[in-house]
Amino acid sequence: MGAIGRNVPRKEGLDKVTGRAKYVDDLTFPGMLHGRTIRSTIAAGEIEGVHLGFSRKGFTIADCRDVPGRNVVALIELDQPCLAERRVRHFAEPILLLAHEDRERLLEAEARIAIDYRETAPNYDPEKSDRCFKEIVIEKGELARGFAEADVVVEGEYRVGHQEQLYIEPNGVIAVPENGGITVYGSLQCPYYVHRALRVLLGLSDEKVRVVQTETGGGFGGKEEYPSMIAGHAAILAWKSRRPVKLVYDRVEDMVATTKRHPGVIRHRTGVTRDGRMTAIEIDVLLDGGAYMTLSPVVLSRGVIHATGPYRCDHVRIHGRVVATNTPPNGAFRGFGAPQTQFAAEVHMERIAEALGMDPVRLREKNAFRPGDTTSTGQKLGRDTSALRVLHEAVSRSDFRAKRRAYRGTNRGIGLALFFHGSGFTGGGEVKLASKASLELTETGARILVASTEIGQGTRTMHAQIVADTLEIPYEKVEVEAVDTARVPDSGPTVASRTCMVVGKILERCAQEIRRELGGRTARDYLAERGPLVVTKEYSGPDGLYWDDETYRGDAYGAFGWGCDVVEVERDPETWEIRPTRITAVCEIGRAIHPVLAAGQIEGGTAQAVGYALLEEVAIRDGRMANAQLTNYLVPTTLDTPPIDVAILENPYEHGPFGAKGVGEMPIDGPAPAIVNAIRSLGLDVRSIPATPERILEAPAVQNPG
Amino acid sequence: MRFTLNGKKRQVQAPPMKRLLDVLREECGLTGTKEGCGEGECGACTVLLDGMPVNSCLIPFAQVRGSLVTTIEGLQGRHPLQDAFIAEGGAQCGICTPGMILAAAALPRGATMDEIRLGLAGNICRCTGYSAIYRAVEKASTRSARRGREAP
């Protein structure tokens, strides 16, 4: 029996349920010091002086002058210092590093440090920013013509807040001086991002830097780019002290200092005919990038490409900007711009239905992408375009229409959202990335060598299933090498729903070649006869994919996943609290390699989106996250998460391994607009999230309730 | 100071206000108990103290004298919940898992869904949306009930 489609045991499952799995804070090294980061207490200004106020004895102290190479966190642009030099651009910007054997002494020392600043006026308003990190325009057809065809024009402004990833294991690393270089062990998603950042920061050659992933307690994008920063800090301290240094954040520091989901303001103007056909779509997207660029341009890119939602329209103009403010930099978070823009798209869709007095399902049916339609970037959609299928499945599974009627005039509401999500890097990203994966023949099976990290989503398990079935060997015979840059090739980052579809596909090709090479021999015979066999393959995309980064035209993604969520809510008339009572989540993901893991991604992403929609509010006061505690930043508990009815539909994508597309991110795109649309069905005109009771209290009535 | 850790009598020297969490991880070398927030909100550090789930980040070592402490290591991989968490996908990133399993282990036998949700409300999981955890708890509960019936 093959492994694909079967719920084989997770590779590291036993270690996780027995507490044997080693996370970074579980490790110690001989002579290890503990590190601490001293951060700015202002949002904008210049550092004028640093006064330690304690004896240096026993401490290693480092600032920007101790950086052996270039003082930057190398990512897209080298604009972010690893340690502030003179300028401070956000609260909690790292300035000074301390290390000591005793953690308690670090806290005492921190309390004695005084830093003098000359403050300048900070800007927290993206509308008033004077620095744009990236501007993108997507144009299709002629907008003026589209509006001329319209009977009705619907406009709206939608707002989304920050969101904290809130992995339960905070960011942490250990840097160990080794062989004239540095080895970093850490909780991270992208070992080769950290590898490059350390090479630049320390001025070391490739082989002097080694990055090893420890078991990682959640990432959600929050451990995509930030580990390059914390690894840099630990490495600087280790370099200077010549001793291993552990730097593990506590929850408050993690929330105050690390990246969040970009907040945004999204404005729509849509032309529609009376019978609901969209003739023109004009969208303006403004994202708040925070103080440094991080991955903001790429977040914006995914955001604008998904901004129309899964709807066809001949005349589209999308204008997007991501700008600087004096808040801690925002960065990667599951969905990566798409949850923001599709929130706006789907709430706007609901408002169009209200304006036309049209059934919201009918309106979506009319405009949803079909195979052969083109997206805003001109991408012609393939046979695996399942927008209508997921819509119909969700509507019938949830009994949407009957409930919508039955709930009218009660304290119950029901809403839906239709959405899509591109798998893999945007545009030419995968070609540029040229990821590699290796497969090694072993006496009993095969060993996978990839830099794709297991962060809870099931990388090891799902990759092993793909290899097992391609080689036609039992799943148990496939081993997965630990992620260590000294041993595994650069498979690209573990992000963008690419680990299965893109890296899994490269592994499938490796396994196919091993089969050919074996030519019917057993592994043991082959190894005895011919010696070791390791096959390494590089990404090679489907033929005919085209992308122009200048004009933003072409095939934005190899494939899209498709989803539809229906959410039922209950309103407490006395407290304006909204409780989701049931969520139906339908996703078309090509092929479910491991149904339990795939459902886990959908359920988990859905719950995270419930928090995004209703509970999770980052309160920024004077540029600082004022509620950086789990007591005040509320994520969903068991009692806040309703039953989730998951339906996985399959529509194999010919270039994915066994037909699989991405699944990790898409589930977070739909629940927030579906929840807000359910609230709208109660007659409350809500257009921003989180829709806290305080906001709902202020909400005006919907003008034309459906 | 003496207490019983995972069924074995232990004598451990540590400052009285040291958190039980740190005593377990540092003095006893049991790193299966995790720290998620340090303020009793996330439940990742849950252990059983005299059979009851508590947040070990909020327990001064002094209050453990003479008590029974059970950590995830104490279940020795033999608890039906551990198998069920693997089979049902109840553990994704795994960081909340030890605390979640211990909180679940303290649920009344044959707990209803409402009791499960209430009993686990102090344990935050950011990966699963809890559904797979409920399935695991229900599966383990049926399995141990069956085992209970089959026992002589």
Place this chain on the structure above:
Amino acid sequence: MLRDEGPLVPLAGCTDVYVGLNFGTLTAKRFIDLWRLEDLRAIRITDGILSIGALATYTELARSPLVSKRLPILAAAAREIGGVQIQNRGTLGGNVANGSPAGDSLPVLAVAEAGLVLASAKESRRVPFLSFYTGYRKSVLRPDEIIAAVEIPRVDGRQWFRKVGTRAAQAISKVVMAAVRSDSPRVAIGSVAPTVVRLPKTEAVLSSRASIAEARRTLEAEIQPIDDLRSTAEYRRRVSANLLERFWNDTAR
């Protein structure tokens, strides 16, 4: 010991102590552990008074048949405090001593007109709960005293409790109300003033059998909620008024 060696912080279930230490709101370096004092844990009825030892945990309150019979709203409040882990350690005495205006058991004690037994090495005294707090997290408790027990006289009338905290579990209250419906109705609210408050003017309107609309207006004028990280003054005011009406409707017969 409390008296002889200067200020010591008494420890019960410690659910607030480490949070205070981590965030610098508690700077004490010396502590005295009360946890093992079994005498301070008993829940019993003596001479018609329900006496609850200060160390009784929320779990014990929620499970106690005596509490459920005499003051079910205390059991209800206990069930909504934190998760199971917190309920297993947090104590009634700790909730009172911590003195947060959001403390969930406090409005219950306020409408129950509870008394507190405060004990020092040499004596013990009784203080009405309603005169215990003197300001935000300030009370008449002396440095050499601990809270030993909470005494609850018989409460006549229909009891009512509601906590509002955005999230369904593990939430700090934004508004928490306890009330008793009788000829002289009692209403207390937490999180709308520097301390938990009884609302004598609102209670007077209720007992005068004036309209609920008038009672709502009185309540809105009687409380002083503020904007903070967890909510807004406006929200708290309007929810408080709604809860008052809900209480009145729920307890009508």
